[in-house]
Amino acid sequence: MTPNYSDLGFTNILTSLDGPVLVVLMNRSKQRNTWSGALSRELQKVFDLADRDDRVRVVVFTSEHTAPAFCAGADISGGWDILWDPEEEKEGPHAHRDTGGKTSLVIYRCRKITIAAVNGHAAGVGMTALQLPFDLRFVWAGAKLTFPFVRRGIVPEGMFYNYMLPRLLGHSRANSLLLTGATFTPESPVIQGLYHQILPTREEVFPAALAFAKELAATTSQVSIAVTKGLLQHPGNSVEENHILDSRGIRELAETDGAEGIRSFREKREPKFTGTLSKDLGSWFPWWKQVDTKHHKSKL
Amino acid sequence: MTPNYSDLGFTNILTSLDGPVLVVLMNRSKQRNTWSGALSRELQKVFDLADRDDRVRVVVFTSEHTAPAFCAGADISGGWDILWDPEEEKEGPHAHRDTGGKTSLVIYRCRKITIAAVNGHAAGVGMTALQLPFDLRFVWAGAKLTFPFVRRGIVPEGMFYNYMLPRLLGHSRANSLLLTGATFTPESPVIQGLYHQILPTREEVFPAALAFAKELAATTSQVSIAVTKGLLQHPGNSVEENHILDSRGIRELAETDGAEGIRSFREKREPKFTGTLSKDLGSWFPWWKQVDTKHHKSKL
Amino acid sequence: MTPNYSDLGFTNILTSLDGPVLVVLMNRSKQRNTWSGALSRELQKVFDLADRDDRVRVVVFTSEHTAPAFCAGADISGGWDILWDPEEEKEGPHAHRDTGGKTSLVIYRCRKITIAAVNGHAAGVGMTALQLPFDLRFVWAGAKLTFPFVRRGIVPEGMFYNYMLPRLLGHSRANSLLLTGATFTPESPVIQGLYHQILPTREEVFPAALAFAKELAATTSQVSIAVTKGLLQHPGNSVEENHILDSRGIRELAETDGAEGIRSFREKREPKFTGTLSKDLGSWFPWWKQVDTKHHKSKL
Structure with a gap:
């Protein structure tokens, strides 16, 4: 788009x-x-x-x-x-x-x-x-x-x-x-x-x-930003749930922009992140259910 | 009273x-x-x-x-x-x-x-x-x-x-x-x-x-204060629930002290709010269920 | 230990x-x-x-x-x-x-x-x-x-x-x-x-x-610290639930290190707290259920 x-x-x-x-x-x-x-x-x-x-x-x-x-x-x-x-x-x-x-x-x-x-x-x-x-x-x-x-x-x-x-x-x-x-x-x-x-x-x-x-x-990864914003806006209900959530995040991202993060670190150069939201967000994202705010003729 | x-x-x-x-x-x-x-x-x-x-x-x-x-x-x-x-x-x-x-x-x-x-x-x-x-x-x-x-x-x-x-x-x-x-x-x-x-x-x-x-x-409206305090103390569980809650607030108040807010704005004068909690809080207020803290011989 | x-x-x-x-x-x-x-x-x-x-x-x-x-x-x-x-x-x-x-x-x-x-x-x-x-x-x-x-x-x-x-x-x-x-x-x-x-x-x-x-x-009581940290990390879902929770805390602790708190206050000296977690935390502690973060081969 x-x-x-x-x-x-x-x-x-x-x-x-x-x-x-x-x-x-x-x-x-x-x-x-x-x-x-x-x-x-x-x-x-x-x-x-x-x-x-x-x-x-x-x-x-x-x-x-x-x-x-x-x-x-x-x-x-x-x-x-x-x-x-x-x-x-x-x-x-x-x-x-x-x-x-x-x-x-x-x-x-x-x-x-x-x-x-x-x-x-x-x-x-x-x-x-x-x-x-x-x-x-x-x-x-x-x-x-x-x-x-x-x-x-x-x-x-x-x-x-x-x-x-x-x-x-x-x-x-x-x-x-x-x-x-x-x-x-x-x-x-x-x-x-x-x-x-x-x-x-x-x-x-x-x-x-x-x-x-x-x-x-x-300097930042588009995918990292999207997942970090998701984690900030939609945390779990406890430290434990969040430990599970962001462990998942780090593990998934290690395969995409995280790999470039490592390569650039080893090669002592600035990273060039190519990950995009349309192709590099796994099926686990989003992990929350988005609330619909439209009025549906039934009272909240 | x-x-x-x-x-x-x-x-x-x-x-x-x-x-x-x-x-x-x-x-x-x-x-x-x-x-x-x-x-x-x-x-x-x-x-x-x-x-x-x-x-x-x-x-x-x-x-x-x-x-x-x-x-x-x-x-x-x-x-x-x-x-x-x-x-x-x-x-x-x-x-x-x-x-x-x-x-x-x-x-x-x-x-x-x-x-x-x-x-x-x-x-x-x-x-x-x-x-x-x-x-x-x-x-x-x-x-x-x-x-x-x-x-x-x-x-x-x-x-x-x-x-x-x-x-x-x-x-x-x-x-x-x-x-x-x-x-x-x-x-x-x-x-x-x-x-x-x-x-x-x-x-x-x-x-x-x-x-x-x-x-x-x-300078403030008694009704606005009560509803705003209610919103601060009893928010919904998400941004979306709050969008629904305070949209309701603004729509309801527009008919009472909000009307004087508009009049005074147009007439370029200080507002004189006459709304009171005993007569101008709609039946939607409070929207939360107040927790009873008395001990009722049953453990929480 | x-x-x-x-x-x-x-x-x-x-x-x-x-x-x-x-x-x-x-x-x-x-x-x-x-x-x-x-x-x-x-x-x-x-x-x-x-x-x-x-x-x-x-x-x-x-x-x-x-x-x-x-x-x-x-x-x-x-x-x-x-x-x-x-x-x-x-x-x-x-x-x-x-x-x-x-x-x-x-x-x-x-x-x-x-x-x-x-x-x-x-x-x-x-x-x-x-x-x-x-x-x-x-x-x-x-x-x-x-x-x-x-x-x-x-x-x-x-x-x-x-x-x-x-x-x-x-x-x-x-x-x-x-x-x-x-x-x-x-x-x-x-x-x-x-x-x-x-x-x-x-x-x-x-x-x-x-x-x-x-x-x-x-200067601090080991038991007070543990219960206060518990209250900070595991609050109830409302002010009311917390009123009940920490009323319980104050009432329980009054019998252990709280008693020394009173004695030292009356005797105008520094308190010497002897309460320990292994013997002076009542059965009501912890009041929360600890979430297990280990992976059990079932998805969250």
Whole structure:
């Protein structure tokens, strides 16, 4: 599968393939990079493609560093209605599936390395779907960051972040972030742990993320990354189950990219991994059962 | 339900309602603010009232900043016996329910924002029941903080903190705190993440906590807080289950305080949330089954 | 059970009992302290003995501070084959049990306090099995630390660290460490939380760890430590279950080392705990069912 990323008919994002790195750029600066249903659908499509396209090893998402914000949240000037799906509405409130959550799920499930380059202020869904499901986050030191949900009369964005944020940072910091709706900057001890790297200026954020993306694309194994992400997201229920799971992982990978890992080590050179998800993931992957979130006219 | 907090017959704590903020003050300075069975019962009662009283949006707990300690732990000069319940003793050791744990559970289940203002040294139950079940903690930079249980021949206070502390700070720091019994100050990297704010003097801690409590009471939705706390404490078993859960939350709340969130946003003014737990939590809340901890003469 | 630690026939490690502290020293400086199957078997044996020997209260593991590294990872110059067990190989990849994981499991299950004194660079299994299952880690500030697995075409060492590291530090930092294979020093915000103490020079690391080990051995209760570790590793599924579990713990221990805790408190002296695991752990311990990881010719 080799989609042409410059010709996918997107209007809310711009995408380009830079060798093994797919760059996704928010294209809504004039709308302060606010969230919309169309943006959500384009993001879901591109991260699904990146997951399946063997050429892609790393995806970097960013906005224009000259825009008013990295993402100013959902545009709710028209009311919450823009968030509802007419089909789901007919079923009732239990059938609603938030667009932020739908998008987060696709990004979270992408088996490639995903990096968010947060080069401006971020609020609401700009903190949740556009940051938390990514593997790594780079950020501008001056960014104002806020989860304002409890100050808007709703709950954290319908995006599984009541679940994700405690896992990322622990419950103590998650409480400070989610229950206060206060604004923080990246160097605050409350939120600092969320970021892989903090850069002094807006314009440095994307280049730093892209350079790291290229290094990772050149040095890591696509298969190792997919299996390691699987192990991080779908661990067993005990240390023992995990010992069994990742022993299996190491044994299986030793035959594919692991063999090149050994050869390059012996030959004292950088490895050149050729394993791909379409041909080198054994039948044991995935070992988990993926939960279907579609509403099927039966209550959970 | 509108209890008169100045007339509840308490002797171990003093309580007063300051607008939407309930202040609970330890009244045992002469006993070095040590823990007792009577204190435990009064705390359980007041946090249960705060949970059900629609007027209360935030609860702040503190001690006198001139007292010898915020809480010096349980008063064990009379032996452990003060901690046992004669009825439970008849049943055997499996029937014991620790007073610290009982109190923690009530504070943890309170659906309002809870803040501990730790304006002095804290040991044992002063670290566990009087800090960890709270949503946010403010602390004096000079406070000596210790979990001394393993140096007293017992286990962390029978208060579910072997469970809570790893969730709040991660297992690495929890090991350092619980397995050593060593004393730390709040700026130590081992414990810093526990605190929302660290203040330089004892006298500044409570005013800072109270000012923040008032800000949160004025700006947050009572219903949003209750549902967000529910989501944080009772997540589903996967990202997918949580996507379904908080999509439901956002859809339900859009009809109550969420509507005011939109109106105030459009009218460029601060929101004025009027939703209350007694009238605006739908029948879907709570979505979890509360575990009963009473001993029923059948072993767990 | 009183083994003579100076006469166990080990060649890859040197062991000595210093009062209640067992010191385990890596004896492979000439091999850059790399991992081997024989090292793994000796470590499993000594940590199993330490678990059962009532004289041992704390175990400290370290390397020579003049060695090229604390542990340079597995020696893979001979290929991955050195890691496979011929018996398991006959069964197929699902039967493999990684030596790092086997060793980690024994260290993790040891009911005494375990401390790793990381006085040099560490890579791969030197980060995982030789650090993460320990309760506390001391480290040299200049140590280069790396989890290189994804840059070797495999997954994190077949050692349950996809499970352990997120629990120790949260998923945000675990992603940064495991998905990039980058090199960090201990004061990096990404990894700092892993360490109980960071020392400026290599030669200070072991003495600091040993002094702390002796303090803990002198002041903590062996029974309290074992039950607290049990509670940390095998919590219930809710705060309520944990309230029941640790109430049981406190009630049981009050009769053994807890009684000395009270006596020493009243007599204003240091406690002298005499409780031991072989005679003072009640029949309620362990309350969990230990998972067997051996392959039994039936697929998980």
